[in-house]
Amino acid sequence: MATLTISSKNYSSWSLRGWLMCKMAGLVFEEERVPVDDPDAKAELLLLSPSFLVPRLVHEGVTVWDTLAIGSYLNEVFPEAGLLPPDRAVRAHCLSISGEMHSGFANMRSALPMNIKARYPGFKVWAGAQADIERIVAIWRGCLTAHGGPFLMGPHPTLADAMYAPVCSRFTTYDVPLDAACAGYRDRVMALEPMQEWIAGALAEPEELEELDVEF
Template sequence: MELVIGTKAWSTWSMRPWLVLKKTGAPFQERIIQLRQENGGSEAAILPHSQTGLVPALKDGDVQISDSLAICEYLAERFPDMELWPKDARMRAYVRSAAAEMHSGFSSLRGECPMDLAAWPKAVTLSKATQKDVRRIVTLWSGLLTKFGGPYLGGEEWGIVDAFYTPVASRFHTYGVKLSDFGDKSGAAARYAERLLERPEFKAWLAGA
């Protein structure tokens, strides 16, 4: 398998399926496309590997898939023993909903606090829209951790939904976002964010950023 990804310091959507693929233990090659090239250079470099002109893209034999969530769904079916989604249908429905919410939402947080793994941590003043996003994330994380007992959103096992929120945890670290200011009274959401950044898959990604 080959996973085509963007610059590791910046590409959150590339990180997500990369973490999941790393968790499977399956051998794969990574092809890194430098993002933010001038004069459309990045898109031109991506197009031979992805019809959308976007990363990530997965190649597995004659299968080619674009979009991070679609790739993760493919990997869940390709490696069923890894339990990348919870076995329990009820749990699976909840965490799939949470991953989909990240996939389509939180635009203010993503725009105002772009991931930059090479940046020094710095405190910022968040807009009202981004504060709303952070509060929703705290509520979502806290609710799932309580419902399923943690330490991950789907219970005991790290999975796709946790990969989807790992770049969010990195943003909170980079921009000095204190989740206790956004409703995390017990500290469970903050501890979860720290847990994500201690995962071996994330540390492997960070080492290459």
């Protein structure tokens, strides 16, 4: 049995990404939760410790951390799941936008921390974060146009959709205005069965990290 170590389902965007990739790959796994009062977990959730090893996948004696590494590993073990597109050009596009999400958008991350339970209608986004949002929207539009939708790389969810799923959640939480195409994409991702399962888990979590809202 594989094991995936994750943090808070309500707050941890990186845990969500790795978890979605495992679900998309069809991997049967057990969840191991890092207690939210663990100092390292708190640091990860507050964006103070990007090297914290969550999510972490253990499968057949192999330990993999870092979300993109987990996605690459799962694609090798379960190529039929299509986490990475078979077409070389589409695969390159998928990896490029996934890498951009992996390393960028710091202003958006700080200004719109993931909080699945919360709703902030009419939330005012400051200018630095707005630039990140505009870049993300441009990526989504470009992908939907180039690959025909309904997901970023075409008809099926891929690694790229797992990478941008927490952004869909953030845009929902903070009421970020979107055009019809991007709003439709956001809604499709939020409606995915694995995403709904994750959201249900987040809603069931106790209110243990209330201070996060004021620390960002």
